[in-house]
Amino acid sequence: MNFFNNFTNESIATGIVVLILIISRIMSTKLVRKFAKSTHIIENRTNLVIKYFHLLINILVVIALIIIWGVRPKEIISGIASVATVIGVAGVVMIAQWSILSNITSGVLLFFSFPFKIGDVIQILDKDFPIIGEIEDIGAFHVTLKNKEGETIIYPNNLFFQKGVSILPNHYDEKEFVD
Template sequence: MSFINEYTKELIATGILLLLVFALRLITSSLVRRFANATHIVEHRTNLVVKYLHLLINILAVIALILIWGVQPKDIIIAISSVTTVVGVAMFAQWSILSNITSGIILFFSFPFKIGDVIQIHDKDFPIIAEIEDIAAFHVSLKTKEGERIIYPNNLLFQKGISIMKHHFDDKEYVD
């Protein structure tokens, strides 16, 4: 009983924070899904963005809990900077993973092209004309007219020039 008396403010603040996290997760999910429905974005992409936003909310909630329960801000900054340094060094060789995730989120919200569009990637060494089959967190699945399946990293879509073609790969027979 003395625990409850001693930490009443922290317990109340923790309860309020948990309610706030729950509400924020519901609100962000609802807003992202409403945006996806309005722009006709595929459910798979929507779920990925919702998952990323929930992860961000959870990380912020953990930091808030640490502050509520009395850890000094300078100690948090030291811990975060240490972890960030280790992760930064470890991820330096894997920057493309972060770049692909960021590009996937940008593609979700900016939607310059959609599934079913035929695009031309202007690469002097390996030009591609293909139809977009799927847009995932790390890559875009493309299918050429010949049926070849290409997995193209999201970050390269922002580094190369892209044209959205007007025609699709429907096999049509023309008779004179």
């Protein structure tokens, strides 16, 4: 009981932050689903973006709780510096994580910009390795294509923002024209 007497303001503020957490997660889920429904975006991509929003909200709540419970900025900075040092020592792992983060960010951008959809035939304009294929799946890290020969091609999301992409008419359908 002595704990609540000493930390009444912090306890009330924590309760309010938790309530805001619950409300913001529900609201963000509803808003993303409403946006996805209005633009006819597939369920897998919608769930992925919802997870990203929930992660962002959780990080903001942790920061708010740190501030509420009085962790001094100097301690936060020294903690961040320690983490940054560990990450800096593990440089190879950081490069791999950067690639993963880049693909996830690109996946979110592809979700909101929605330049192409499953079933579209695209051409990736790469002078060394041009690719033409039909989109089978769009995931968090990569897009799965199938070319005319039936080969499955896995293409990283971040390369869609580095290479030009053309959406082609579906030329896989062989149509005969009869006079």
